[in-house]
Amino acid sequence: MTYTTPVPITDGHFYAGSSLELRDLTMAYGDIEVLREVSLEVAPGTTTCIIGPSGSGKSTLLRGVNRLHEPKSGDVLLAGESVLTQKPDAVRKRIGLVFQHFNLFPDHTALENVALAVRHVKGLSKAESRRVAEARLEEVGLAERADHRPRDLSGGQQQRVAIARALAMEPEVMLFDEATSALDPELVKGVLNLMAQLAQRGMTMLVVTHEMGFARKVADQVVFMDEGRVVESGAPSDLFEHPKSPRLQRFLSEVL
Amino acid sequence: MDWLDNLIKTFLDFEAMWLVLPQLLGVGLVNTLVISLAATAIGVVLGMIVAIMGISPSKWLRVPARVYTDIFRGLPAILTILLIGQGFARISQQIFGPSPYPLGILALSLIASAYIGEIFRAGIQSVDRGQLEACRALGMSYGAAMRLVVVPQGIRRVLPALVNQFIAIVKDSSLVYFLGLLVTERELFRVGQDAAVLTGNLSPLVLAGVFYLVITVPLTHLVNYFDDRFRTGRRKPAPPKSGLDELEELTPTPALTYGSNT
Secondary structure: OOOOOOOOOOOOOOOOOOOEEEEEEEEEEOOEEEEEEEEEEEOOOOEEEEEOOOOOOHHHHHHHHOOOOOOOEEEEEEOOEEHHHOOHHHHHHOEEEEOOOOOOOOOOOHHHHHHHHHHHOOOOOHHHHHHHHHHHHHHOOOHHHOOOOHHHOOHHHHHHHHHHHHHOOOOOEEEEEOOOOOOOHHHHHHHHHHHHHHHHOOOEEEEEOOOHHHHHHHOOEEEEEEOOEEEEEEOHHHHHHOOOOHHHHHHHHHHO | OHHHHHHHHHHOOHHHHHHHHHHHHHHHHHHHHHHHHHHHHHHHHHHHHHHHHHOOOOHHHHHHHHHHHHHHHHOOHHHHHHHHHHHOHHHHHHHHOOOOHHHHHHHHHHHHHHHHHHHHHHHHHOOOHHHHHHHHHOOOOHHHHHHHHHHHHHHHHHHHHHHHHHHHHHHHHHHHHHHOOOHHHOOHHHHHHHHHHHHOOOHHHHHHHHHHHHHHHHHHHHHHHHHHHHHHOOOOOOOOOOHHHHHHHHOOOHHHOOOOOO
Protein backbone atom coordinates (compact mmCIF):
# COMPACT_ATOMS: atom_id res chain seq x y z
CA MET A 1 0.00 0.00 0.00
CA THR A 2 1.52 3.27 -1.07
CA TYR A 3 0.93 6.06 1.33
CA THR A 4 1.31 9.71 0.46
CA THR A 5 2.34 12.46 2.82
CA PRO A 6 -0.44 14.91 3.54
CA VAL A 7 0.42 18.55 3.11
CA PRO A 8 0.27 20.59 6.35
CA ILE A 9 -3.15 21.66 7.43
CA THR A 10 -4.04 25.25 7.91
CA ASP A 11 -7.58 25.28 9.28
CA GLY A 12 -8.34 25.70 12.92
CA HIS A 13 -9.29 22.39 14.49
CA PHE A 14 -6.59 21.01 16.75
CA TYR A 15 -6.60 18.35 19.43
CA ALA A 16 -4.93 18.63 22.80
CA GLY A 17 -3.10 15.33 22.93
CA SER A 18 -1.51 14.27 26.20
CA SER A 19 1.69 12.35 26.74
CA LEU A 20 1.65 8.61 27.25
CA GLU A 21 4.34 6.54 28.85
CA LEU A 22 4.67 2.82 29.51
CA ARG A 23 7.11 1.74 32.20
CA ASP A 24 8.16 -1.90 32.32
CA LEU A 25 4.63 -2.92 31.41
CA THR A 26 4.14 -6.65 31.85
CA MET A 27 0.88 -8.33 30.97
CA ALA A 28 -0.25 -11.93 31.26
CA TYR A 29 -3.14 -14.19 30.40
CA GLY A 30 -3.19 -16.55 33.34
CA ASP A 31 0.39 -17.70 33.79
CA ILE A 32 1.47 -16.86 30.28
CA GLU A 33 3.23 -13.53 29.96
CA VAL A 34 2.41 -12.00 26.61
CA LEU A 35 4.06 -8.65 27.27
CA ARG A 36 7.35 -8.39 29.11
CA GLU A 37 8.65 -5.17 30.60
CA VAL A 38 7.74 -2.93 27.72
CA SER A 39 8.77 0.68 28.11
CA LEU A 40 7.96 3.39 25.67
CA GLU A 41 7.26 7.09 25.57
CA VAL A 42 4.83 8.92 23.34
CA ALA A 43 5.23 12.69 23.45
CA PRO A 44 2.09 14.86 23.34
CA GLY A 45 0.69 15.23 19.85
CA THR A 46 2.94 12.62 18.29
CA THR A 47 2.20 9.33 16.63
CA THR A 48 3.87 6.07 17.53
CA CYS A 49 3.34 3.05 15.31
CA ILE A 50 3.81 -0.41 16.73
CA ILE A 51 4.72 -3.04 14.18
CA GLY A 52 5.59 -6.68 14.59
CA PRO A 53 4.51 -10.20 13.73
CA SER A 54 1.28 -11.65 15.06
CA GLY A 55 1.52 -12.86 18.61
CA SER A 56 4.00 -10.16 19.53
CA GLY A 57 1.65 -8.67 22.13
CA LYS A 58 0.74 -5.49 20.24
CA SER A 59 -3.02 -5.66 20.84
CA THR A 60 -2.52 -6.71 24.43
CA LEU A 61 -0.35 -3.65 24.95
CA LEU A 62 -3.18 -1.36 23.82
CA ARG A 63 -5.59 -3.11 26.16
CA GLY A 64 -3.20 -2.57 29.00
CA VAL A 65 -3.06 1.17 28.34
CA ASN A 66 -6.79 1.67 28.98
CA ARG A 67 -7.01 -1.28 31.38
CA LEU A 68 -9.41 -3.36 29.34
CA HIS A 69 -6.94 -5.99 30.43
CA GLU A 70 -5.26 -5.32 33.76
CA PRO A 71 -1.46 -5.13 33.63
CA LYS A 72 0.43 -7.63 35.76
CA SER A 73 3.15 -5.19 36.69
CA GLY A 74 4.73 -1.98 35.52
CA ASP A 75 2.93 1.27 35.00
CA VAL A 76 1.13 3.37 32.41
CA LEU A 77 1.29 7.15 32.72
CA LEU A 78 -1.27 9.35 31.02
CA ALA A 79 -0.25 13.02 31.09
CA GLY A 80 2.32 12.05 33.71
CA GLU A 81 -0.13 10.34 36.06
CA SER A 82 -0.41 6.61 36.62
CA VAL A 83 -3.64 5.18 35.20
CA LEU A 84 -3.42 2.28 37.64
CA THR A 85 -4.25 4.50 40.60
CA GLN A 86 -7.31 5.99 38.88
CA LYS A 87 -10.73 4.54 38.22
CA PRO A 88 -10.64 2.55 34.95
CA ASP A 89 -13.78 4.27 33.63
CA ALA A 90 -12.26 7.69 34.27
CA VAL A 91 -9.12 6.69 32.39
CA ARG A 92 -11.01 5.20 29.46
CA LYS A 93 -12.98 8.41 28.96
CA ARG A 94 -9.67 10.10 28.17
CA ILE A 95 -8.35 7.37 25.87
CA GLY A 96 -10.08 6.44 22.62
CA LEU A 97 -9.74 2.93 21.23
CA VAL A 98 -10.49 1.90 17.66
CA PHE A 99 -10.90 -1.82 17.04
CA GLN A 100 -9.95 -4.03 14.13
CA HIS A 101 -13.56 -5.16 13.71
CA PHE A 102 -15.10 -1.74 14.44
CA ASN A 103 -17.43 -3.08 17.16
CA LEU A 104 -20.14 -0.61 16.23
CA PHE A 105 -23.52 -1.11 17.86
CA PRO A 106 -25.52 -2.83 15.08
CA ASP A 107 -28.94 -1.71 16.31
CA HIS A 108 -27.92 1.97 16.44
CA THR A 109 -27.55 4.35 13.52
CA ALA A 110 -24.18 5.94 12.83
CA LEU A 111 -25.31 9.04 14.68
CA GLU A 112 -26.58 7.05 17.67
CA ASN A 113 -23.35 5.09 17.76
CA VAL A 114 -21.40 8.30 18.16
CA ALA A 115 -23.90 9.98 20.49
CA LEU A 116 -24.46 7.10 22.94
CA ALA A 117 -21.42 7.50 25.15
CA VAL A 118 -21.51 11.29 24.87
CA ARG A 119 -24.97 11.16 26.36
CA HIS A 120 -24.54 8.43 28.93
CA VAL A 121 -20.89 8.80 29.93
CA LYS A 122 -20.28 12.51 29.50
CA GLY A 123 -23.84 13.24 30.60
CA LEU A 124 -24.77 15.69 27.87
CA SER A 125 -28.43 16.20 26.99
CA LYS A 126 -29.96 14.28 24.14
CA ALA A 127 -29.98 17.28 21.80
CA GLU A 128 -26.48 18.29 22.83
CA SER A 129 -25.05 14.81 22.30
CA ARG A 130 -26.67 14.60 18.87
CA ARG A 131 -25.08 17.88 17.97
CA VAL A 132 -21.66 16.62 19.03
CA ALA A 133 -22.21 13.42 17.07
CA GLU A 134 -23.23 15.32 13.95
CA ALA A 135 -20.10 17.43 14.14
CA ARG A 136 -17.90 14.35 14.55
CA LEU A 137 -19.53 12.51 11.68
CA GLU A 138 -19.01 15.60 9.54
CA GLU A 139 -15.37 15.51 10.50
CA VAL A 140 -14.96 11.94 9.24
CA GLY A 141 -16.90 12.71 6.05
CA LEU A 142 -20.04 10.79 6.95
CA ALA A 143 -22.58 13.51 7.75
CA GLU A 144 -24.82 12.21 5.00
CA ARG A 145 -24.72 8.67 6.36
CA ALA A 146 -25.79 9.70 9.89
CA ASP A 147 -28.99 7.67 9.90
CA HIS A 148 -27.53 4.52 8.34
CA ARG A 149 -27.11 1.39 10.42
CA PRO A 150 -23.64 -0.16 10.44
CA ARG A 151 -24.67 -3.01 8.16
CA ASP A 152 -25.66 -0.49 5.49
CA LEU A 153 -22.18 1.04 5.56
CA SER A 154 -18.99 -0.26 3.99
CA GLY A 155 -16.18 -1.45 6.23
CA GLY A 156 -14.30 1.78 5.67
CA GLN A 157 -17.30 3.87 6.57
CA GLN A 158 -17.94 1.76 9.64
CA GLN A 159 -14.40 2.26 10.80
CA ARG A 160 -14.69 6.00 10.32
CA VAL A 161 -17.88 5.98 12.40
CA ALA A 162 -15.94 4.10 15.05
CA ILE A 163 -13.22 6.76 14.94
CA ALA A 164 -15.87 9.49 15.24
CA ARG A 165 -17.36 7.61 18.19
CA ALA A 166 -14.01 7.63 19.96
CA LEU A 167 -13.31 11.27 19.05
CA ALA A 168 -16.68 12.39 20.38
CA MET A 169 -15.44 11.68 23.89
CA GLU A 170 -12.66 14.25 23.32
CA PRO A 171 -9.87 11.85 24.17
CA GLU A 172 -6.34 12.93 24.92
CA VAL A 173 -4.88 9.80 23.35
CA MET A 174 -6.16 7.57 20.56
CA LEU A 175 -5.28 3.89 20.31
CA PHE A 176 -5.71 2.04 17.02
CA ASP A 177 -5.74 -1.75 17.04
CA GLU A 178 -5.09 -2.80 13.44
CA ALA A 179 -7.82 -0.42 12.38
CA THR A 180 -7.50 -1.21 8.67
CA SER A 181 -6.76 -4.94 8.77
CA ALA A 182 -10.37 -5.97 8.20
CA LEU A 183 -10.98 -3.59 5.29
CA ASP A 184 -11.10 -4.15 1.57
CA PRO A 185 -7.91 -2.79 0.00
CA GLU A 186 -9.49 0.23 -1.70
CA LEU A 187 -11.11 1.35 1.56
CA VAL A 188 -7.91 1.26 3.60
CA LYS A 189 -6.67 4.57 2.29
CA GLY A 190 -9.70 6.55 3.45
CA VAL A 191 -9.23 5.39 7.01
CA LEU A 192 -5.48 5.94 6.94
CA ASN A 193 -5.98 9.46 5.57
CA LEU A 194 -8.31 10.21 8.43
CA MET A 195 -5.78 8.88 10.94
CA ALA A 196 -3.06 10.99 9.34
CA GLN A 197 -5.28 14.05 9.72
CA LEU A 198 -5.74 13.33 13.40
CA ALA A 199 -1.99 13.02 13.80
CA GLN A 200 -1.47 16.34 12.05
CA ARG A 201 -4.05 17.98 14.25
CA GLY A 202 -2.17 17.23 17.39
CA MET A 203 -3.73 13.97 18.60
CA THR A 204 -1.44 11.66 20.53
CA MET A 205 -1.74 8.31 18.80
CA LEU A 206 -0.53 4.81 19.48
CA VAL A 207 -1.15 2.81 16.34
CA VAL A 208 -0.78 -0.92 15.96
CA THR A 209 -0.62 -1.44 12.23
CA HIS A 210 0.55 -3.58 9.36
CA GLU A 211 0.53 -0.59 7.02
CA MET A 212 4.24 0.04 6.68
CA GLY A 213 3.65 2.96 4.32
CA PHE A 214 1.58 4.69 6.98
CA ALA A 215 4.15 3.98 9.69
CA ARG A 216 6.96 5.31 7.52
CA LYS A 217 5.19 8.52 6.51
CA VAL A 218 3.08 9.46 9.50
CA ALA A 219 4.78 8.06 12.58
CA ASP A 220 7.16 10.11 14.67
CA GLN A 221 8.37 6.93 16.26
CA VAL A 222 8.17 3.31 15.21
CA VAL A 223 8.35 0.45 17.68
CA PHE A 224 9.10 -3.08 16.53
CA MET A 225 7.86 -5.75 18.89
CA ASP A 226 8.33 -9.48 18.91
CA GLU A 227 7.46 -12.12 21.48
CA GLY A 228 6.13 -9.57 23.93
CA ARG A 229 9.20 -7.34 23.95
CA VAL A 230 10.29 -4.17 22.25
CA VAL A 231 13.07 -5.31 19.95
CA GLU A 232 13.88 -2.01 18.31
CA SER A 233 12.46 1.49 18.25
CA GLY A 234 13.28 4.86 16.77
CA ALA A 235 12.50 7.23 13.95
CA PRO A 236 10.77 5.58 10.99
CA SER A 237 13.63 6.39 8.64
CA ASP A 238 16.12 4.62 10.93
CA LEU A 239 13.98 1.55 11.42
CA PHE A 240 12.93 1.10 7.83
CA GLU A 241 16.20 2.11 6.13
CA HIS A 242 18.70 0.74 8.64
CA PRO A 243 17.14 -2.01 10.75
CA LYS A 244 19.72 -3.19 13.23
CA SER A 245 18.28 -6.38 14.72
CA PRO A 246 18.12 -9.54 12.57
CA ARG A 247 14.51 -9.98 13.72
CA LEU A 248 13.41 -6.65 12.29
CA GLN A 249 15.42 -7.22 9.10
CA ARG A 250 13.70 -10.53 8.66
CA PHE A 251 10.25 -9.03 9.44
CA LEU A 252 10.71 -6.17 6.97
CA SER A 253 11.90 -8.51 4.25
CA GLU A 254 8.71 -10.51 4.72
CA VAL A 255 6.22 -7.63 4.72
CA LEU A 256 7.69 -5.04 2.36
CA MET B 1 -72.25 -47.26 11.41
CA ASP B 2 -73.06 -47.33 15.07
CA TRP B 3 -69.50 -46.86 16.20
CA LEU B 4 -69.06 -43.77 14.03
CA ASP B 5 -72.17 -42.23 15.52
CA ASN B 6 -70.80 -42.99 18.94
CA LEU B 7 -67.47 -41.39 18.17
CA ILE B 8 -69.10 -38.28 16.81
CA LYS B 9 -71.38 -38.04 19.82
CA THR B 10 -68.43 -38.48 22.19
CA PHE B 11 -66.09 -35.97 20.63
CA LEU B 12 -68.11 -33.73 18.36
CA ASP B 13 -71.47 -33.25 20.00
CA PHE B 14 -72.12 -29.75 18.79
CA GLU B 15 -75.03 -29.25 21.11
CA ALA B 16 -72.88 -29.95 24.15
CA MET B 17 -70.24 -27.67 22.74
CA TRP B 18 -72.75 -24.93 22.13
CA LEU B 19 -73.93 -25.14 25.71
CA VAL B 20 -70.43 -24.76 27.17
CA LEU B 21 -69.26 -22.15 24.69
CA PRO B 22 -70.33 -19.07 26.72
CA GLN B 23 -68.46 -20.38 29.76
CA LEU B 24 -65.39 -21.29 27.75
CA LEU B 25 -65.31 -17.83 26.22
CA GLY B 26 -66.38 -15.75 29.20
CA VAL B 27 -64.60 -17.64 31.97
CA GLY B 28 -62.15 -20.20 30.62
CA LEU B 29 -60.45 -18.20 27.87
CA VAL B 30 -60.27 -15.07 29.99
CA ASN B 31 -58.69 -16.87 32.93
CA THR B 32 -56.26 -18.84 30.79
CA LEU B 33 -55.09 -15.61 29.19
CA VAL B 34 -54.92 -13.75 32.50
CA ILE B 35 -52.95 -16.54 34.18
CA SER B 36 -50.62 -17.01 31.21
CA LEU B 37 -49.94 -13.34 30.59
CA ALA B 38 -49.42 -12.58 34.27
CA ALA B 39 -47.10 -15.56 34.69
CA THR B 40 -45.18 -14.53 31.56
CA ALA B 41 -44.84 -10.92 32.70
CA ILE B 42 -43.58 -11.90 36.15
CA GLY B 43 -41.49 -14.67 34.58
CA VAL B 44 -39.81 -12.20 32.21
CA VAL B 45 -38.91 -9.84 35.06
CA LEU B 46 -37.62 -12.63 37.33
CA GLY B 47 -35.96 -14.34 34.36
CA MET B 48 -34.05 -11.17 33.47
CA ILE B 49 -32.82 -10.88 37.06
CA VAL B 50 -31.76 -14.53 37.05
CA ALA B 51 -30.02 -14.08 33.67
CA ILE B 52 -28.11 -10.97 34.76
CA MET B 53 -27.07 -12.75 37.94
CA GLY B 54 -26.13 -15.82 35.93
CA ILE B 55 -23.62 -13.96 33.77
CA SER B 56 -22.29 -11.78 36.56
CA PRO B 57 -18.54 -11.85 37.19
CA SER B 58 -19.35 -12.47 40.87
CA LYS B 59 -19.69 -16.03 42.09
CA TRP B 60 -22.07 -14.87 44.83
CA LEU B 61 -24.62 -13.89 42.21
CA ARG B 62 -23.87 -16.65 39.72
CA VAL B 63 -24.25 -19.64 42.00
CA PRO B 64 -27.67 -18.75 43.47
CA ALA B 65 -28.95 -18.07 39.95
CA ARG B 66 -27.67 -21.47 38.84
CA VAL B 67 -29.29 -23.27 41.79
CA TYR B 68 -32.59 -21.45 41.29
CA THR B 69 -32.64 -22.36 37.60
CA ASP B 70 -31.73 -25.99 38.25
CA ILE B 71 -34.50 -26.40 40.80
CA PHE B 72 -37.38 -24.85 38.93
CA ARG B 73 -36.37 -26.30 35.61
CA GLY B 74 -35.72 -29.72 37.08
CA LEU B 75 -38.98 -30.21 38.99
CA PRO B 76 -42.20 -31.34 37.32
CA ALA B 77 -44.49 -28.33 36.94
CA ILE B 78 -47.34 -30.04 38.77
CA LEU B 79 -45.13 -30.65 41.82
CA THR B 80 -44.00 -27.04 42.00
CA ILE B 81 -47.58 -25.81 41.60
CA LEU B 82 -48.84 -28.04 44.41
CA LEU B 83 -45.96 -27.22 46.75
CA ILE B 84 -46.28 -23.47 46.22
CA GLY B 85 -50.08 -23.46 46.02
CA GLN B 86 -50.60 -25.39 49.22
CA GLY B 87 -47.41 -24.56 51.07
CA PHE B 88 -47.97 -20.84 50.96
CA ALA B 89 -51.74 -20.96 51.23
CA ARG B 90 -51.75 -19.44 54.71
CA ILE B 91 -49.55 -16.47 53.84
CA SER B 92 -51.47 -15.97 50.63
CA GLN B 93 -54.75 -15.97 52.51
CA GLN B 94 -53.64 -12.95 54.50
CA ILE B 95 -52.59 -11.05 51.40
CA PHE B 96 -54.89 -12.15 48.60
CA GLY B 97 -57.79 -13.86 50.40
CA PRO B 98 -58.80 -17.52 50.16
CA SER B 99 -58.41 -17.98 46.40
CA PRO B 100 -55.40 -20.05 45.28
CA TYR B 101 -55.44 -18.17 41.97
CA PRO B 102 -52.54 -15.78 42.79
CA LEU B 103 -50.42 -18.67 44.06
CA GLY B 104 -51.07 -20.57 40.87
CA ILE B 105 -49.80 -17.59 38.91
CA LEU B 106 -46.80 -17.30 41.22
CA ALA B 107 -45.90 -20.97 40.81
CA LEU B 108 -46.17 -20.72 37.03
CA SER B 109 -44.06 -17.54 37.12
CA LEU B 110 -41.28 -19.24 39.05
CA ILE B 111 -41.20 -22.14 36.62
CA ALA B 112 -41.32 -19.78 33.66
CA SER B 113 -38.60 -17.54 35.08
CA ALA B 114 -36.17 -20.46 35.22
CA TYR B 115 -36.67 -21.17 31.52
CA ILE B 116 -36.84 -17.52 30.50
CA GLY B 117 -33.70 -16.81 32.50
CA GLU B 118 -31.86 -19.43 30.47
CA ILE B 119 -33.25 -17.98 27.24
CA PHE B 120 -32.08 -14.47 28.18
CA ARG B 121 -28.71 -15.73 29.34
CA ALA B 122 -28.12 -17.55 26.07
CA GLY B 123 -29.21 -14.46 24.13
CA ILE B 124 -27.02 -12.07 26.06
CA GLN B 125 -24.03 -14.37 25.87
CA SER B 126 -24.45 -14.70 22.12
CA VAL B 127 -23.79 -10.97 21.71
CA ASP B 128 -20.27 -10.45 20.42
CA ARG B 129 -17.80 -9.70 23.21
CA GLY B 130 -16.57 -6.75 21.21
CA GLN B 131 -19.80 -4.92 22.01
CA LEU B 132 -19.09 -4.92 25.73
CA GLU B 133 -15.45 -4.10 25.04
CA ALA B 134 -16.40 -1.13 22.87
CA CYS B 135 -18.69 0.21 25.60
CA ARG B 136 -16.08 -0.22 28.29
CA ALA B 137 -13.45 1.43 26.09
CA LEU B 138 -15.73 4.47 25.87
CA GLY B 139 -15.81 4.69 29.66
CA MET B 140 -19.21 3.11 30.23
CA SER B 141 -19.70 1.13 33.40
CA TYR B 142 -20.45 -2.59 33.13
CA GLY B 143 -24.04 -1.92 34.16
CA ALA B 144 -24.59 0.85 31.63
CA ALA B 145 -22.99 -1.22 28.87
CA MET B 146 -25.27 -4.14 29.61
CA ARG B 147 -28.37 -2.00 29.90
CA LEU B 148 -27.79 0.23 26.88
CA VAL B 149 -26.10 -2.08 24.41
CA VAL B 150 -25.65 -5.75 25.25
CA VAL B 151 -28.97 -6.77 26.84
CA PRO B 152 -31.19 -5.10 24.19
CA GLN B 153 -29.30 -6.95 21.45
CA GLY B 154 -29.56 -10.21 23.38
CA ILE B 155 -33.31 -9.83 23.92
CA ARG B 156 -33.99 -9.14 20.27
CA ARG B 157 -32.34 -12.38 19.31
CA VAL B 158 -34.40 -14.50 21.68
CA LEU B 159 -37.85 -13.07 20.95
CA PRO B 160 -38.82 -16.24 19.04
CA ALA B 161 -37.73 -18.40 21.98
CA LEU B 162 -39.77 -16.20 24.32
CA VAL B 163 -42.91 -16.73 22.25
CA ASN B 164 -42.27 -20.46 22.44
CA GLN B 165 -42.02 -20.12 26.19
CA PHE B 166 -45.34 -18.28 26.29
CA ILE B 167 -46.93 -21.18 24.41
CA ALA B 168 -45.55 -23.57 27.03
CA ILE B 169 -46.98 -21.38 29.80
CA VAL B 170 -50.41 -21.31 28.17
CA LYS B 171 -50.42 -25.11 28.20
CA ASP B 172 -49.04 -25.36 31.73
CA SER B 173 -51.68 -22.92 33.00
CA SER B 174 -54.14 -25.83 32.82
CA LEU B 175 -52.30 -27.41 35.78
CA VAL B 176 -53.46 -24.66 38.10
CA TYR B 177 -56.82 -26.45 38.38
CA PHE B 178 -55.13 -28.79 40.86
CA LEU B 179 -55.29 -26.06 43.45
CA GLY B 180 -59.07 -26.00 43.38
CA LEU B 181 -60.28 -22.81 41.76
CA LEU B 182 -63.55 -20.95 42.36
CA VAL B 183 -66.16 -21.33 39.64
CA THR B 184 -65.37 -17.92 38.16
CA GLU B 185 -61.61 -18.57 38.23
CA ARG B 186 -61.60 -21.70 36.14
CA GLU B 187 -59.42 -21.72 33.06
CA LEU B 188 -60.16 -23.43 29.75
CA PHE B 189 -59.22 -26.93 30.78
CA ARG B 190 -61.22 -26.86 33.99
CA VAL B 191 -64.32 -25.43 32.33
CA GLY B 192 -64.16 -28.09 29.65
CA GLN B 193 -63.45 -30.83 32.16
CA ASP B 194 -66.35 -29.83 34.43
CA ALA B 195 -68.76 -29.77 31.53
CA ALA B 196 -67.46 -33.10 30.29
CA VAL B 197 -68.02 -34.72 33.67
CA LEU B 198 -71.45 -33.18 33.96
CA THR B 199 -72.67 -34.35 30.57
CA GLY B 200 -70.70 -37.56 30.33
CA ASN B 201 -69.49 -36.34 26.97
CA LEU B 202 -65.99 -35.28 25.93
CA SER B 203 -67.07 -32.66 23.40
CA PRO B 204 -66.70 -29.69 25.78
CA LEU B 205 -63.10 -30.79 26.40
CA VAL B 206 -62.54 -31.02 22.67
CA LEU B 207 -63.80 -27.46 22.31
CA ALA B 208 -61.47 -26.36 25.13
CA GLY B 209 -58.67 -28.00 23.15
CA VAL B 210 -59.70 -26.02 20.09
CA PHE B 211 -59.39 -22.84 22.12
CA TYR B 212 -55.84 -23.76 23.18
CA LEU B 213 -54.97 -24.36 19.54
CA VAL B 214 -56.51 -21.03 18.57
CA ILE B 215 -54.07 -19.36 20.97
CA THR B 216 -50.98 -21.45 20.32
CA VAL B 217 -51.00 -22.24 16.61
CA PRO B 218 -50.98 -18.64 15.35
CA LEU B 219 -48.21 -17.88 17.83
CA THR B 220 -46.16 -20.79 16.52
CA HIS B 221 -46.39 -19.33 13.07
CA LEU B 222 -45.64 -15.87 14.37
CA VAL B 223 -42.42 -17.34 15.79
CA ASN B 224 -41.44 -18.71 12.42
CA TYR B 225 -42.15 -15.36 10.82
CA PHE B 226 -40.02 -13.59 13.44
CA ASP B 227 -37.31 -16.15 13.05
CA ASP B 228 -37.08 -15.63 9.30
CA ARG B 229 -37.14 -11.90 9.71
CA PHE B 230 -34.39 -11.89 12.26
CA ARG B 231 -32.28 -14.24 10.22
CA THR B 232 -32.58 -12.43 6.91
CA GLY B 233 -32.82 -8.96 8.39
CA ARG B 234 -34.80 -6.04 7.11
CA ARG B 235 -32.17 -4.93 4.71
CA LYS B 236 -33.54 -3.12 1.70
CA PRO B 237 -31.89 -4.23 -1.49
CA ALA B 238 -29.56 -1.47 -2.65
CA PRO B 239 -27.83 -1.11 -5.99
CA PRO B 240 -24.16 -2.07 -5.91
CA LYS B 241 -21.90 0.81 -5.01
CA SER B 242 -18.22 1.04 -5.84
CA GLY B 243 -15.86 1.29 -2.90
CA LEU B 244 -13.82 3.72 -4.98
CA ASP B 245 -16.52 6.38 -4.60
CA GLU B 246 -15.82 6.41 -0.91
CA LEU B 247 -12.42 7.96 -1.39
CA GLU B 248 -14.17 11.20 -2.32
CA GLU B 249 -15.94 11.40 1.03
CA LEU B 250 -12.99 12.49 3.02
CA THR B 251 -11.76 15.79 1.60
CA PRO B 252 -13.40 18.26 3.96
CA THR B 253 -11.22 21.30 3.20
CA PRO B 254 -8.97 22.15 0.26
CA ALA B 255 -6.12 22.52 2.71
CA LEU B 256 -6.32 18.82 3.44
CA THR B 257 -6.04 17.50 -0.08
CA TYR B 258 -2.83 15.84 -1.00
CA GLY B 259 -0.07 17.74 -2.75
CA SER B 260 1.17 16.93 -6.22
CA ASN B 261 4.61 16.18 -4.85
CA THR B 262 3.93 12.49 -4.69
